[in-house]
Amino acid sequence: MKPARRLRILLAVAVAGSLACATDARAVTPAPGPPNLVLILIDDLGYGDLGCYGSTWHRTPHLDRLAAEGLRFTDFHSNGAVCSPTRAALLTGQYPQRHRIEGAIGFNRTEGLPLDRVTIAETLAPAGYRSAVFGKWHVGHVTRFGPNDQGFHESRVANNNPDYHSHVSRDGNLDWWRDQRLADEPGYLVDVVTRAAVDFIRRHRERPFFLYVPQLAVHFPFQGPRDPPHRTPGRTWEGDSKYGPLPKTDFPRAYREMVEGVDASVGAILAALDSAGLRGNTLVFVTSDNGAYSWVGSNAPWRGQKGDLHEGGHRVPAIARWPGRIAPGRVSAATALSMDLLPTFASLAGVAAPTVDGTDLSGLLLRGEPLPARTVFWRTGTARAVRRGPWKLIAEQAGTALFDLAADPGESADLAAGQPSVVADLRRALADWEREVGPPPRPR
Numbered sequence: 001m002k003p004a005r006r007l008r009i010l011l012a013v014a015v016a017g018s019l020a021c022a023t024d025a026r027a028v029t030p031a032p033g034p035p036n037l038v039l040i041l042i043d044d045l046g047y048g049d050l051g052c053y054g055s056t057w058h059r060t061p062h063l064d065r066l067a068a069e070g071l072r073f074t075d076f077h078s079n080g081a082v083c084s085p086t087r088a089a090l091l092t093g094q095y096p097q098r099h100r101i102e103g104a105i106g107f108n109r110t111e112g113l114p115l116d117r118v119t120i121a122e123t124l125a126p127a128g129y130r131s132a133v134f135g136k137w138h139v140g141h142v143t144r145f146g147p148n149d150q151g152f153h154e155s156r157v158a159n160n161n162p163d164y165h166s167h168v169s170r171d172g173n174l175d176w177w178r179d180q181r182l183a184d185e186p187g188y189l190v191d192v193v194t195r196a197a198v199d200f201i202r203r204h205r206e207r208p209f210f211l212y213v214p215q216l217a218v219h220f221p222f223q224g225p226r227d228p229p230h231r232t233p234g235r236t237w238e239g240d241s242k243y244g245p246l247p248k249t250d251f252p253r254a255y256r257e258m259v260e261g262v263d264a265s266v267g268a269i270l271a272a273l274d275s276a277g278l279r280g281n282t283l284v285f286v287t288s289d290n291g292a293y294s295w296v297g298s299n300a301p302w303r304g305q306k307g308d309l310h311e312g313g314h315r316v317p318a319i320a321r322w323p324g325r326i327a328p329g330r331v332s333a334a335t336a337l338s339m340d341l342l343p344t345f346a347s348l349a350g351v352a353a354p355t356v357d358g359t360d361l362s363g364l365l366l367r368g369e370p371l372p373a374r375t376v377f378w379r380t381g382t383a384r385a386v387r388r389g390p391w392k393l394i395a396e397q398a399g400t401a402l403f404d405l406a407a408d409p410g411e412s413a414d415l416a417a418g419q420p421s422v423v424a425d426l427r428r429a430l431a432d433w434e435r436e437v438g439p440p441p442r443p444r
C-alpha cells in the first residue's frame with residue numbers, strides 16, 4: 001500500500017474512533033471523583049462459553065452487550081488453572097505462589113490467604129471506598145481467613161461450592177455466611193448473590209465502592225434454577241455426587257441455564273448501576289477464575305481444560321466497560337492476568353498499590369497504550385508454564401514442550417527440539433522465578 005493511501009486510511013480510522021469516543025462521552029457524563037469498581041468473577045467459565053467469544057449454544061446478551069460497550073481481551077489469563085490460586089492472585093496482585101496457594105483449598109480450616117496480605121479492598125480504603133463481596137470466597141475458611149478481616153466491609157459468601165438450592169457443601173455442612181457468621185438465606189445462589197449486589201449498589205450511590213461478585217456458577221453441582229436440591233446436611237457428598245442430582249445427559253442443559261443465569265445476573269447489576277445513575281462513573285470488569293471442564297463447557301479454540309497448563313486451563317474471557325472512558329467495541333490482544341487487576345484498580349482510584357507482580361492496565365484500557373513486555377508464570381502441582389511473547393514453555397515431569405502460540409494457537413506442535421536457545425532462556429527465567437516465589441508446597 002502506498003504511504004499516502006495508508007495515511008488516509010489511518011486518519012479515517014482515527015477520526016472514526018474519536019467520533020465513537022465523543023459520541024459515547026456525550027451520552028454519559030462521568031461523575032467527578034474516583035470510579036466505582038465492579039469485579040464479576042464467573043467460576044469455571046470457559047473461553048468459548050459466551051456469545052461474544054464464539055458460543056452458539058449459550059445465549060448471553062448482557063455480557064455480549066458489555067463487550068460491545070467496552071473492551072474485550074483475547075489473551076487474558078487466570079493466574080491459576082483452578083479456583084483458589086486465581087482468587088488469591090486477584091485479591092493481592094501477586095503470584096499465588098507467594099501465598100503458598102497453588103491448588104484448590106479443601107474443607108479444612110488451616111489453609112488460607114494469610115491475613116497480613118494486602119487485598120484490593122484494603123488498598124482502596126484510603127480513598128474512601130466501601131468494599132463488599134457476595135459469592136464464593138475460597139481463599140480459606142471464613143471463620144479464620146474471612147473477607148471482613150481482609151478489608152471488606154460487607155460479605156455474604158460461601159467457602160466453597162454448595163448445592164445451589166440447599167446451600168449444603170460437599171463436606172455436609174451449610175455453607176452460606178454473612179459477615180463471617182453462618183447465616184443461610186433462601187434462594188438459588190446465583191440469584192441470592194445478585195440480590196445482594198443490587199442492594200449494595202442502591203445503598204452506595206454517594207460514595208465510591210468496590211463490589212466484588214465472585215459468582216458460584218458455573219461451577220458444579222450442575223443445577224439450573226428449576227432443578228431439585230440435592231444435598232442435605234450431616235453426611236459427605238464426595239464422589240460422583242459432587243456434580244449434582246442430574247443424570248449426565250442433563251449436564252449441558254443445566255450448564256447452559258447456569259451460564260445464562262450468570263448473564264442475567266450481569267444484566268441486573270448493569271440495570272442497577274443505570275437506575276442509580278452510576279453508569280458513567282463505574283468500571284465493570286468481568287472474567288473467570290479458570291477454564292471450563294471441556295466435557296460440559298467450551299474452551300474453544302484452545303487446547304486443554306480446567307486444571308491444565310495448556311491454554312484451555314487458564315485463558316479466559318475478560319471484559320472491561322467504563323462508558324465515556326473506555327472506547328466501545330475494542331478488542332485487545334494484550335497478554336494480561338488476574339493479578340493485574342489490583343494495580344489497575346489502585347491506579348484508577350488514585351491510591352498507591354502495595355508491592356505486586358501484576359501490571360497496571362489503566363493505560364491500555366483508557367488510552368490504548370501497549371503493555372510493557374514481560375515474562376509470566378504458572379505452577380500447579382509438578383507442572384509449570386512460562387509465557388514470553390508468542391513462546392510458551394510447559395515443563396512437566398513427563399518432559400518439556402515449547403509452543404509458538406502465534407503460529408500454533410492450539411499447542412499442537414512441540415518445537416522444543418528445534419529451539420534450544422529459547423528453551424534455555426525460558427527455563428532460566430522459570431528457575432529465577434521459582435527461586436523468588438519459593439518451591440511448591442508439599443503435597444498433602
Ligand SMILES: [Ca+2]
Nearest residue numbers: 043044083289
Ligand atoms: Ca473455578
